[in-house]
Each structure stands twice: as structure tokens, then as C-alpha cells.
Amino acid sequence: MAKRIEGKNLNIYYGKFLAVSNVNFTIAPNSVTAFIGPSGCGKSTVLRTLNRMHEVIAGASVQGKVLLDGDDIYESGIDPVAVRRTIGMVFQRPNPFPTMSIYDNVAAGLKLQSGRIRKSELDAVVEKSLRSANLWGEVQDRLNKPGAGLSGGQQQRLCIARAIAVAPDVLLMDEPCSALDPISTMAIEDLIRVLKKDYTIVIVTHNMQQAARISERTAFFNLAGVGQPGELVEMDDTQTIFTNPTDKRTEDYISGAFG
Amino acid sequence: MTATLTRSARPTVFARPSGARKFKNGLATTLVTAAFLVALVPLVWLLWTVISKGFHVIMSSSWWTESQHNQTQKTPGGGALHAIVGTLEQVALCSVISVPIAILVGIYLVEYARGPFARVTTFMVDILTGIPSIVAALFIYALFVSTFHHLRSGWLVSMALVILMVPVIVRTTEEMLKLVPNELREASYALGVPKWKTIAKIVLPTAFTGLVTGVILGVARVAGETAPLLILVGYAQGMNANLFGTKFQGSLPGMINDEFTNLNTATGGSAYHLDPNGKRVAGGAINYAPDRMWGAALTLIAIVLLLNVIARFVARFNKVSQ
Numbered sequence: 001m002a003k004r005i006e007g008k009n010l011n012i013y014y015g016k017f018l019a020v021s022n023v024n025f026t027i028a029p030n031s032v033t034a035f036i037g038p039s040g041c042g043k044s045t046v047l048r049t050l051n052r053m054h055e056v057i058a059g060a061s062v063q064g065k066v067l068l069d070g071d072d073i074y075e076s077g078i079d080p081v082a083v084r085r086t087i088g089m090v091f092q093r094p095n096p097f098p099t100m101s102i103y104d105n106v107a108a109g110l111k112l113q114s115g116r117i118r119k120s121e122l123d124a125v126v127e128k129s130l131r132s133a134n135l136w137g138e139v140q141d142r143l144n145k146p147g148a149g150l151s152g153g154q155q156q157r158l159c160i161a162r163a164i165a166v167a168p169d170v171l172l173m174d175e176p177c178s179a180l181d182p183i184s185t186m187a188i189e190d191l192i193r194v195l196k197k198d199y200t201i202v203i204v205t206h207n208m209q210q211a212a213r214i215s216e217r218t219a220f221f222n223l224a225g226v227g228q229p230g231e232l233v234e235m236d237d238t239q240t241i242f243t244n245p246t247d248k249r250t251e252d253y254i255s256g257a258f259g
Numbered sequence: 260m261t262a263t264l265t266r267s268a269r270p271t272v273f274a275r276p277s278g279a280r281k282f283k284n285g286l287a288t289t290l291v292t293a294a295f296l297v298a299l300v301p302l303v304w305l306l307w308t309v310i311s312k313g314f315h316v317i318m319s320s321s322w323w324t325e326s327q328h329n330q331t332q333k334t335p336g337g338g339a340l341h342a343i344v345g346t347l348e349q350v351a352l353c354s355v356i357s358v359p360i361a362i363l364v365g366i367y368l369v370e371y372a373r374g375p376f377a378r379v380t381t382f383m384v385d386i387l388t389g390i391p392s393i394v395a396a397l398f399i400y401a402l403f404v405s406t407f408h409h410l411r412s413g414w415l416v417s418m419a420l421v422i423l424m425v426p427v428i429v430r431t432t433e434e435m436l437k438l439v440p441n442e443l444r445e446a447s448y449a450l451g452v453p454k455w456k457t458i459a460k461i462v463l464p465t466a467f468t469g470l471v472t473g474v475i476l477g478v479a480r481v482a483g484e485t486a487p488l489l490i491l492v493g494y495a496q497g498m499n500a501n502l503f504g505t506k507f508q509g510s511l512p513g514m515i516n517d518e519f520t521n522l523n524t525a526t527g528g529s530a531y532h533l534d535p536n537g538k539r540v541a542g543g544a545i546n547y548a549p550d551r552m553w554g555a556a557l558t559l560i561a562i563v564l565l566l567n568v569i570a571r572f573v574a575r576f577n578k579v580s581q
């Protein structure tokens with residue numbers, strides 16, 4: 001079940017350093033939202049606060065609220081582990097578990113979350129996830145080979161399969177195609193279009209065309225200056241952001257990046 | 260980009276490496292190779308000495324099946340079984356205690372520790388790493404023998420060895436866990452896996468080969484320690500498999516030491532000097548002490564080597580088949 005996400009007055013810190021200030025947004029369920037903006041403006045930082053991965057870093061903290069279908073995931077007493085089971089994440093660099101086979105990589109989330117699962121059940125989940133990640137055909141006859149033995153693009157799709165195997169409601173992707181060739185990129189973009197039916201997807205990308213191709217909504221983040229916190233300049237329909245943005249800074253960034 | 264960077268014109272043909280660079284490169288290569296050889300020579304020499312003097316000794320079957328019970332340096336035969344059993348028992352008890360403690364401390368330091376307590380622990384481990392074995396032995400003696408009036412015993416040796424082994428394994432565990440990329444931990448957290456399970460199922464398996472190496476280094480560090488043996492248990496020539504008894508117990512370093520003292524007393528404590536290289540004294544009396552000494556030395560090396568091979572095999576077995 002895809003869910004709606006809202007950020008309210010988010011101030012995100014690394015130690016005393018305010019990395020991102022006063023971010024507010026709403027992301028509709030079953031949509032693809034792209035985060036764009038210059039390097040260092042805090043896209044990854046915001047993304048990682050959406051599934052409480054930010055606090056994994058020593059000294060990092062968040063002020064404000066992130067509502068998932070209305071429930072604040074930062075409310076005291078909420079288990080970050082449970083939050084991450086609901087909101088999955090795919091990273092910039094493919095990071096399959098090196099000691100595990102392809103099969104075990106996909107099964108890892110389920111196996112590690114909840115001890116015993118029937119083998120037949122697990123088999124079904126692994127196949128379904130690999131099919132959803134558009135990788136099944138390439139790996140079905142070598143499921144017991146190490147996941148690290150796949151190509152970069154295959155590894156990234158393996159990581160996507162691993163993330164969706166635990167059936168999250170939201171999928172966060174931080175530049176999932178930046179290490180990939182155009183063909184693998186296309187494969188993953190196709191995949192995102194399909195996954196949208198079941199998930200709410202947020203994707204960070206530096207590739208404007210990619211944002212334009214796959215997202216319905218686009219959020220532009222910017223940085224007032226060096227040492228200043230990043231901010232959300234505007235968020236609108238992707239079409240509007242790319243053709244007729246409200247804010248001058250968005251227009252400058254888009255035209256600069258394109259021209 | 261509107262600004263054009265000015266750069267000096269480049270020749271269209273690439274230049275060959277300059278003479279100076281070739282020379283420096285050659286010099287560096289020579290130095291590194293020379294250092295390698297300098298390090299290698301003593302090692303090979305040592306191994307050759309021990310093997311050439313000890314090999315024929317350990318090839319006799321009695322070496323592996325008999326003790327030195329009732330033997331003197333003038334009587335042939337007997338073996339090192341008592342010493343092998345003693346050493347294996349002492350090192351095994353030490354490892355059973357040290358390995359879990361040390362790996363847990365290593366995990367704590369890398370995965371959990373923050374702030375001053377972590378720094379203090381790291382500092383303590385650093386100090387412990389430098390503790391001489393005789394000091395560890397004296398500490399155990401003071402604690403168990405002087406304070407608690409426990410009689411000297413094999414397991415006290417194990418306790419002293421624990422003090423020496425733990426910091427070695429903590430250090431390597433730390434290094435190996437730090438080598439595990441953070442991305443793997445994050446990937447696991449992002450799947451909703453709790454921290455302790457991430458450590459147990461992702462981090463430790465990834466570092467497994469390295470952890471095994473650390474344990475082997477620890478075993479190699481303590482297996483040849485002699486000072487704790489001299490202080491905490493007497494050397495017995497006969498078999499004593501009771502690690503917790505209060506009788507003397509054989510051990511390989513103990514045997515080497517014992518046979519070494521026998522070199523000079525081949526003829527009943529008179530002033531003859533016997534070269535460890537030869538069996539015969541000037542008077543023609545036969546002394547079996549040198550053989551036994553080198554045999555015990557080779558056996559000790561062989562045991563550490565064997566453990567190494569086994570550990571590597573285990574580590575290989577743990578990997579996903581390629």
C-alpha cells in the first residue's frame with residue numbers, strides 16, 4: 001500500500017551544522033517525485049530523514065515532523081527499525097551483501113527481520129522481487145552465485161529487488177542510476193514507472209532529463225551560499241518546474257543545467 | 260563555459276620518460292626488493308635450521324606417542340606427547356576465554372563505543388598489547404598464588420596467556436571491522452534490520468576471514484610463551500593431562516627450555532659444554548637433549564602452522580561458492 005509523505009518544518013543537523021533548514025512538502029501516494037538541485041544542497045540529507053537513516057550518522061539530528069499517512073515517524077517511542085521496514089531505500093552505489101548469493105541478497109531483509117520463514121514462501125518472494133526488478137531472466141539459473149559477481153547495472157537492480165522484497169510502502173532512491181550505463185539506466189527508469197503502481201517513490205537525480213522522464217512532481221533544492229543551510233526552493237508538477245517555474249533560482253538552475 | 264583556460268602548447272608526440280625518472284624508479288624498485296630479501300633471509304634461515312635439526316626427531320613415531328617419563332639426556336627414545344598435550348590444553352583454554360571476549364570488545368569499540376569511555380578502552384588495549392609476558396605471569400601469580408593461595412597449575416598459565424592474547428585479537432578485530440564498508444551496514448538498516456542483527460549477519464560474516472586471521476595471530480603469539488610456564492607451573496617430563504591439577508605439566512616451550520638446560524649437564528652436571536649443534540661431547544658421551552630441543556621447537560612451529568591451515572580452510576568454506 002503506497003502512502004502519502006509530508007515533511008513539516010524540517011531542520012536537519014550534522015552535529016551543530018544546520019545542513020537543511022525549514023523544509024515543507026507533501027508527496028502523494030503512488031507518485032514519483034524527483035529531488036533536484038546543486039551538489040551539497042541537502043537532497044540526500046532530506047531523503048535520508050524520510051526513513052530515519054539520517055540518525056545513523058554520529059551526531060546527526062532532525063527537528064520537525066515527517067508524516068506518513070498522517071503519523072509522525074519521529075514521534076517519541078516510534079522504532080526506527082519499524083519505520084525502515086515501511087520505507088525502503090536504494091543507494092547511489094550498488095551495495096549487495098558480498099558474502100551472500102543472489103538469492104540470499106534478495107531474501108536478506110525477510111530472513112533477518114523475522115527469523116523463520118517457509119522456504120517455499122521465500123522462494124516465491126525472491127522470484128517475484130527479481131521479476132519486479134526486471135532481473136529474473138538474467139539470474140534465474142545462477143541464484144546461488146555471489147551477488148557481487150553481477151555487472152553494476154544488474155547489482156543495482158538486485159539492490160532494488162532486495163529493497164522491494166520486504167514489501168515497503170515507500171521507496172527512496174538516491175541517484176540510483178549515477179553509476180550506470182544508459183541501457184541499465186533505461187531499465188531502471190522503466191522499472192520505476194512500473195513500481196509506481198504499488199509504491200510511493202522519491203528519487204534524487206542530477207539528470208534533468210531523467211527527472212522529466214519519470215517524475216510527476218519535482219522539488220528543487222538550493223543553497224544560498226557556502227556554509228549556509230540548504231533549502232527547498234519550490235516543488236511543483238515536473239512539467240511546470242521545467243517549463244514555467246515560479247522562482248527565478250529554479251529557472252536559472254534549469255536553464256543553466258540544460259544550456 | 261565561456262572562459263577559456265590558457266594552457267601552454269603541448270608537443271604532439273609524447274616524450275619518453277626522462278633519465279632521472281627512470282633512475283628514481285629503478286632505485287625504488289631495487290630498494291623495495293632488497294628490503295624484501297633482507298626480511299626473507301633470516302626467516303628462511305631460521306626455518307631451515309629448525310627443520311634440518313628437528314625433522315628426523317619428529318619423524319619417529321614415539322615422538323607423537325610417548326612422554327619423556329623417566330628419560331635422561333643419555334637414554335634414547337621417548338617423545339613429546341606430554342608437551343604437546345600440555346601446550347594444546349593451555350592454549351585451548353586461553354583461546355576459549357579470549358576469543359569471545361576479544362571479539363566482543365572489538366565489536367563494541369567499532370560499532371557501539373562513542374566518547375571518552377571508548378577512548379579509555381582503546382588506550383587500555385594499547386597498553387595491554389605492550390605488556391611483557393613475564394609481567395602478565397607475575398600478575399596472575401600475585402593474584403591467584405599469593406593472594407588466593409592457589410597452587411601453581413596449568414590453567415593459571417592459560418589465564419596469563421589470556422592477558423596476552425586478548426589485546427592482539429581486539430586490535431585485529433577492530434581493524435577488520437573498520438574495513439567493512441559502511442554502505443553494507445546502511446543497506447541492512449534500510450531493510451529494517453536491527454543493529455545487532457546487522458552486526459551478526461552482515462558485518463561479522465563480511466569480516467570473517469580477517470577475524471580468523473586475528474585469532475591465529477593471537478594463538479601464534481601465546482603458543483610459544485615461556486615466562487608464564489616458568490612462573491605458573493613447573494615442567495613435568497611425564498604425562499599430565501589435568502589442566503586444573505596442581506602437579507607440574509609438560510609443554511613445548513617448557514620442554515625446549517628443559518632440554519636446553521640439559522645440554523650442559525650431559526655428564527651429570529660437570530663443566531662440559533655441549534654445542535646445541537652436536538650430539539657428542541668431547542668424551543664421546545651421547546646427549547639426546549639437542550635433538551629433543553629442536554624437535555620440540557619444530558613441533559611448536561608445525562602446530563601453529565597447522566592451525567593456520569585449518570583456519571584458512573574454515574574461512575574459505577564460509578564464502579559463497581564462486
Ligand SMILES: Nc1ncnc2c1ncn2[C@@H]1O[C@H](COP(=O)(O)OP(=O)(O)OP(=O)(O)O)[C@@H](O)[C@H]1O
Nearest residue numbers: 014019037038039040041042043044045046057230
Ligand atoms: N556525514 C556527514 N557529516 C557532516 N556533514 C555532512 C554529512 N553528509 C553530508 N553533509 C553535509 O550536508 C550538506 C548536504 O549534503 P548532501 O549529501 O545532502 O548533499 P546532496 O544534495 O545530496 O549533494 P550531492 O548532489 O553531491 O549528492 C553538505 O554541506 C554536506 O557537506
Ligand SMILES: [Mg+2]
Nearest residue numbers: 043044045174
Ligand atoms: Mg547526495
